[in-house]
Amino acid sequence: METKPVVELKNLSKTIGSKKIIDDLSLSLYPGQITGFLGPNGAGKTTTIRMMVGLMKISGGDVIIDGKSLKDDFEEGLSKVGVIVENPEMYKYMSGYKNLVHFARMHKGVTKERINEIVNQVGLQNRIKEKVSTYSLGMRQRLGLAQALLHRPKFLILDEPTNGLDPAGIREFRNYLRVIAENEGVSVFVSSHMLSEIELMCDRIAIIQNGKLVDIRDVAGADESHYYIEAFPTASAHDLLVAEGFTVEAFKEGFIINAEKTRIPGIIQQMTAQEMQVFTVQSHRKTLEDQFLEMTGGGQIAESHTK
Amino acid sequence: MLNLIQNEWMKLWSKKGTWLMTGLLILAVIGMMGLAKWIDTMESGGSQDWKTNVKQELTYTNESLEGPNLPADMRENFEEDKKVLEYRLEHSIAPLEGSSREKMIMNSSTIGSFVVLLTVIVAAGIVAVEFSQGTIKMLLSRPIKRWKILTSKFVTVNLFGIMLMLLGFAISILAAYLLFPSSGGKELVWNGSEVVTVSVWGKGLYMLLLSFGNVFVTSTFAFMVGSVFRSNGLAIGLSLFIYFTGSTVVMLLSKYEIAKYIVFTHMDLTQYATGYQLIEGITMPFSLAVLAVYIIIFLVISYIVFGKRDVTA
Structure with missing residues (x-):
């Protein structure tokens, strides 16, 4: 640099x-x-x-x-x-x-x-x-x-x-x-x-x-825009997101996608149009801890005050 | 380098223990002189005329010289004594009284035995304590090579030893002037060709210098143990153990040739001034050479170990 x-x-x-x-x-x-x-x-x-x-x-x-x-x-x-x-x-x-x-x-x-x-x-x-x-x-x-x-x-x-x-x-x-x-x-x-x-x-x-x-x-x-989406039925939500071309990652009861902010309203509209029940849409910030664990394959960390 | 020595000196005197030790030394020297004075007052009386004493001594020396199987070096000693005693009677020069001011000043080698104890404590701790307190990592993560740091510490230990010796000497002179009367006599010695007067101050300083040999060797040993094992207590314990048992070891080994090459035989250099040699057949230059070899070995070990050591938690 x-x-x-x-x-x-x-x-x-x-x-x-x-x-x-x-x-x-x-x-x-x-x-x-x-x-x-x-x-x-x-x-x-x-x-x-x-x-x-x-x-x-x-x-x-x-x-x-x-x-x-x-x-x-x-x-x-x-x-x-x-x-x-x-x-x-x-x-x-x-x-x-x-x-x-x-x-x-x-x-x-x-x-x-x-x-x-x-x-x-x-x-x-x-x-x-x-x-x-x-x-x-x-x-x-x-x-x-x-x-x-x-x-x-x-x-x-x-x-x-x-x-x-x-x-x-x-x-x-x-x-x-x-x-x-x-x-x-x-x-x-x-x-x-x-x-x-x-x-x-x-x-x-x-x-x-x-x-x-x-x-x-x-x-x-390291701070990209991630969103956490929880909708029911889960399977059709997954299909929809994949069809839209997002990288989808299962997380808790929903998914994490990597998306720009401007695309979020469109997704919600499509989901409601398909009569899916949308519970949660929130921006998700991957903490350094997540990244760290990803990279080191879950190596032991002595102490963490991240959350 | 001067900066580093200044640092070590500052650290040394910032510790209460150093002042305590110095105080103890002063008290010990005064106490020793006081004791000598007390014993002197208890034994006073019955003082004979010095000429009678000298005559008695001369008779004894003559008798000894007539002995059939007298070793050569003993014979030499008696011959010299005889010359000095005869000179005294001839020129009517009295010897120094045992409890005179001059005798006390010349008897400076006892200061050395106190100083050994105190200097060993400093030598043992000067490296080891940096490790045990964790300050070593602050000291070594500086743009200064390790051998320079170790050198500054070694120099400081010896400066401390020298300072204590001089301080002890000064106190004993002071006490000698306060407590003891001057003797009318003179110290005489045979210098090989004639009988000469010994300078009180010269003899005092010479004894002090000789007894410093002991301080130097013992503290270098403590310095080595302290910097190799990083343990203050071990270094003090081991050094004092060696200091006190050394002469016993020499006695036990005195029959064998090896006794000539062990360090204890040579540590006490005052044996050459008092004539009480631990074993026969050694000379001052030989002792100095043996001591130098030991000192070099101690220091080489210290420098190698200190220089290579990885400082971990």
């Missing part, structure tokens, strides 16, 4: 013992885009992410970040990356501010002004001098975000970032990511098992199963 990718995974593989955990994974991530990373438990999401940030060694292939290979030039490659891996574990015995100073020292060119700026951005200015052990989970998440953004990364990797946040916190977090992606052109890569979350947050979704990339698709494109 637009411009050059910020991050490219090239045939990334991870072998532990004789088992291939990640198998030949290739994926490009673009600036300004939020890409969701979905998969059943044990599919290899966390392993992939840990390889991308240097926590695990790459067995095969490479990760290219802003043109720099992690294998050849680890320090340059990772200097453009901000990371939150699961719960951000900070040094609890130090103040939030000292934690940020600590991480700032590990990057080039992070000034005191920048630290203060980011503290204000995540709204921690009143508590930043207090010890992290006194923080609530939400505040720790904010601090986690602050440390990930300190050095103005071009690429932000988040592994299960909303774990343990309350709905308001999740919403705030989501909006914040949007702002960063759009205003600063940061490419964001979010892994999650919370499908509804990913659906609301992301432009694009990559789905992984058994260490292999199953599908990449745009979220907007």
